Amino acid sequence: MFVREFRHAPAVVWAALTDPGQLDQWAPFTAVRDLGSVGETTLTMVDGAERTDVPAVVRRAEAPAVLEYSWGDDLLRWELEETTGGTRLILRHTLAHPGMEAMVAAGWHLCAEVLRRLLDGRPVGVIRGADAMDHGFEELREAYAKVLAV
Template sequence: MTAELNARLEPTGERWTLVFIRELRKPPEEVWGALTDPGRLERWAPFTAERDLGTTGDTTLTMIDGDESTPLPATVRRAEPPHLLEYTWGDDLLRWELEPSGAGTLLTLRHTLPGEDGLGPMVASGWHLCLDVMERLLDGEDVRAVRGEEAKEHGWEDLRDRYAKMFAG
């Protein structure tokens, strides 16, 4: 089962920022661990991390697609546990904001993309699936990341089309 669509695209100078919002059932401290711990990241994210992302400084995030991996330079610019994590990933900027919401967390991801807004629906559908997996991981399920071409087997194309329609309208 997949969560409802809750995202928008905002112009950011010459770039676009995907603002992706998700309600999670776990408190910010637990979500923070899923966002920063390399062992947990590799279970849900589109990349692996060479170190814990909970402290500032340089690192490498390696994008995984089947047997292919692409290491990209990254810099953790802000790490304010358990509420704010911001890092570069290649030419992208990701900012994760965690707010308490009842017994859970309101997660807001601001993913600033290089180039034109046509990437928005593709990136949104990818994060949608990743966060579906993260939510299941936080709930204690034994899950693994859905990355690259494999995402097509999990409804990525339908999600992309739905986000494209939502962003156009």
């Protein structure tokens, strides 16, 4: 479980999780359609010039509270809770193949920081794939490996 606090209303965070234009500014993938409705879609992993299409199915889209979709064989569940200061975002990323927990946590850590800056009006640009190595990815992965004892 990955938890982050944002100083923005759930509707603002929801839009960042579902709108393809916003996803392209912070997420590890692009989306061919808005994720705010159930049904099949494609999420495209981006690593420099390399693009990999991954099938996805939006299973739940209850704006602005719960978004759940498959990403290949993995399952992502985003929950948004309104707080006095904005929104608590809870991500549960269920891996189909264990062993990558620390790497996935480090990746989402970087993405969440890029999202925070984007929502705060201080965008730094998307950090994906090999570019993450220049932004502390390896140190984060090692720290999460210790915390997760993997």
